[in-house]
Amino acid sequence: MLRLTKKADYGLMALKYLAEQAVLAEQAGADLNLSGARSAKDIAEAYHIPPQLLAKILQTLARANLLISHAGTNGGYALARPAADISTFEVIRAIDGPLFITSCITIHGACDLAGHCTIKEPLRKVNDSITTLLSGISVADLIEPADHLPAAMAGGLVNIER
Amino acid sequence: MLRLTKKADYGLMALKYLAEQAVLAEQAGADLNLSGARSAKDIAEAYHIPPQLLAKILQTLARANLLISHAGTNGGYALARPAADISTFEVIRAIDGPLFITSCITIHGACDLAGHCTIKEPLRKVNDSITTLLSGISVADLIEPADHLPAAMAGGLVNIER
């Protein structure tokens, strides 16, 4: 539970890939703003993702202004901004919608049914923390190897089969 | 997305309720270890939750040793430990299973498909943080009003319709 959808996963993978391409293009001296553009098909093949599904995801991201698209031969998608300026939070929210840890935190801010869920206020804190955390991780952070990450995460807190 | 299931919600509500009953029973001077026991039906009625569904959830929690059950007339469920010693993390995991933010962090620790998800390592950090956060919030924390919570959470970070 409490997992990202595959779509969000795919989206993050694709952005990571495009970020890498942008770096390569920059190194090669390209100066167009579409540098590093790749087609949905290329990315799908690179990661063995269903191409049509990825296409839809990329369209979503383009609509959210995280990617810029270019139709036609040799068209494709490229990052709309530097990878360091795109947070994983934006990506996930664009694809999966807003994330609420409790089903009863609505847009109205309050619970729809009177005295039912008095519980949730402390959990809001968790919700906000997740938001903050994800906001602090950019697409650029995804491309580097995990070496420098804090040792804290090495411990197996999370395991055990369902 | 990234939301708790209703089952987990219900479970937390029920535990909160039982924690409150335990406090009341203690104040009344009861000294049995089953103090504050309530039937699944009672709790379900208090929160307008489908009784049979709640029953199943409570059974799950009992199996996880978070509750102790007592059959027979005037039987029911009570907290197996003081509310302050039951973390929301335990509850959620007992009901929803282990929580992995990415679909590809498996028990084996690595991704099942070779080069597919190089992305996820930074997200593990998020995963661990959520775990830590939830572990730090006990059922006892759920019963008090939200007054003392940090003002940080007041801001509407989380909203916007899907």
Next chain:
DNA sequence: CAATCTACGACCATTTTGGTCTTGCTTCCA
């Protein structure tokens, strides 16, 4: 104008979630 690519919406399959029903066993108490 043909090939390549995005854009978009309808559609279907699978999985997960939420919820119900049935049967059986335990405990209490009148």
Next chain:
DNA sequence: TGGAAGCAAGACCAAAATGGTCGTAGATTG
């Protein structure tokens, strides 16, 4: 001592979310 109250457990079904496909239309380039 037997029935009412309650838990235990598993089969089962319905609804919703997710994952994935298809077809068509419009942009772009060579």
